[in-house]
Amino acid sequence: MEQNIESASGKQLVRAVERLSPTELDAFADQVAALRARRHAPMLSDDESSLFAIINQALPETERERLREPAERRSDEALTPREHSELLELQQRLEALHAARVKALAELAQLRGLQLTAVMEQLGIHLPDHA
Secondary structure, three states, rough: OOOOOHHHHHHHHHHHOOOOHHHHHHHHHHHHHHHHHHHHOOOHHHHHHHHHHOOOOOHHHHHHHHHHHHHHHHOOOOOOOOHHHHHHHHHHHHHHHHHHHHHHOOOOHHEEEEEEEHHHHHHHOOOOOOO
């Protein structure tokens, strides 16, 4: 049975928190918020967790930057053959990531008995995201 904050131990806890410095209070509040989120968060099955690992994959920032630079130069027709080759390789990696994400999203939708578009909307995913 849960105790409310008005119980004896709840009041003691509040008094102890009142003595914390502002920095300690902020850290404590963050810990309480994280605990609360864990307790209220839905538990994912192992299958869903695996799918989310795929869905959340993205090119590292360094590769996204390398992808943007040659793409800008390509529009100016100033790419060297090496840069063109690198751009094609990065675009293929990005396309493979997108394909894996869409497949994982479709599998997640099937697990949850929803349409793919509904799952994407729930998660705030709009493809392509170019990253």
